[in-house]
Amino acid sequence: MSERIILRTGEALVEGDEDHLAAEPEVVIGELDGPVGHALANLIGDQVKGHTKVFAILNSDVQVRPVTVMVSKVTVKDAKYTNILMGTVQAAVANGVLDAVRAGDIPRDKANDLGIIYSAWLDPAVTEVASLDHEALFRVHREATAKVIRKAMRHEPSIDWLLENQDKVEHYYHKLGLDGEL
Numbered sequence: 001m002s003e004r005i006i007l008r009t010g011e012a013l014v015e016g017d018e019d020h021l022a023a024e025p026e027v028v029i030g031e032l033d034g035p036v037g038h039a040l041a042n043l044i045g046d047q048v049k050g051h052t053k054v055f056a057i058l059n060s061d062v063q064v065r066p067v068t069v070m071v072s073k074v075t076v077k078d079a080k081y082t083n084i085l086m087g088t089v090q091a092a093v094a095n096g097v098l099d100a101v102r103a104g105d106i107p108r109d110k111a112n113d114l115g116i117i118y119s120a121w122l123d124p125a126v127t128e129v130a131s132l133d134h135e136a137l138f139r140v141h142r143e144a145t146a147k148v149i150r151k152a153m154r155h156e157p158s159i160d161w162l163l164e165n166q167d168k169v170e171h172y173y174h175k176l177g178l179d180g181e182l
Contacts, residue, residue, distance in 0.1 A: 002107035005114060006034050010152025014144035020126045021137055023144035025093075026119040029106075029152050032067070033113075040069050040115040050075040054086060056094040056118065064094045066106060066114035073121045080127045084137070089122055092138045096145020105150045116149070 007030040015022045030036030043053045056068035070093055076082050097116065100106045106114065120141075126132060150156075157165075176182045 002110050004031060005110065005153075006030050007036055008152040008155070010148045010150075010156075012144050012148035012151055014140050014147060016136055016140040018129075018133075018136075020123040020129055021133070021140050022121075022123060023089075023141045024121045025141075025144050025148045027148050027152050028117040029066075029114060029149065031113055032115045036115050036117065040067065040117055043069050043071060043117065050077065052076065054090065056090060056097055056116075058091065058094045064097045065101075065111040066097065066116055068093065068097050068116040068118050070118050070120050073119050074124055078127065081122070081124065084126055084132070084134075085120065085122050088134045088137050089120055089141050092141035093118055093120065093145045095138075096142040097149065099142065099146040100149035100153075103146065103150070105146070105153045118145070118148075 007028060009026070009028055011024070011026045013022065013024045028036055028039070032040070044055075047053060051072055053069050053071050055063045056070055057063050070090060072085060074081075076085065097106075101108055101111055126137070173182065
């Protein structure tokens with residue numbers, strides 16, 4: 001049996017060819033009988049209009065393991081956005097979770113014992129795109145899911161890397177603000 005995983009966190013960014021294809025998930029991963037399991041149960045039972053929580057599924061009636069609850073970072077206001085988020089992105093997240101198990105980032109023997117809370121970011125501009133490339137959107141979100149899980153499970157970036165690079169990493173929007181572009 002693998003070591004007990006109480007709580008791991010991760011953040012990742014994967015950009016697509018177009019701005020509206022970017023994915024920037026955040027995750028919390030941990031044992032279902034610990035704080036993550038309690039938070040997951042509360043999230044799924046405490047639905048809020050505009051921020052519906054759903055399980056990551058390959059398709060209706062096919063939920064993935066570890067159980068993964070998707071929470072939108074954007075307030076969902078229309079059917080088109082909902083259908084893209086709960087269609088292409090939800091399928092991509094589900095596949096990315098399974099990719100992480102296949103890659104060994106999530107121990108296979110822990111698949112029924114862990115839970116993932118997945119904060120999904122889907123650019124609201126996606127609803128304005130005339131011919132949205134759903135395959136590209138799927139690929140980006142699938143890759144971002146596997147990446148964010150890998151980073152969480154490996155404690156990346158490490159504290160040593162962060163301390164060494166603190167003054168070299170510049171926050172994109174902070175820089176825009178400093179440059180008067182916000």
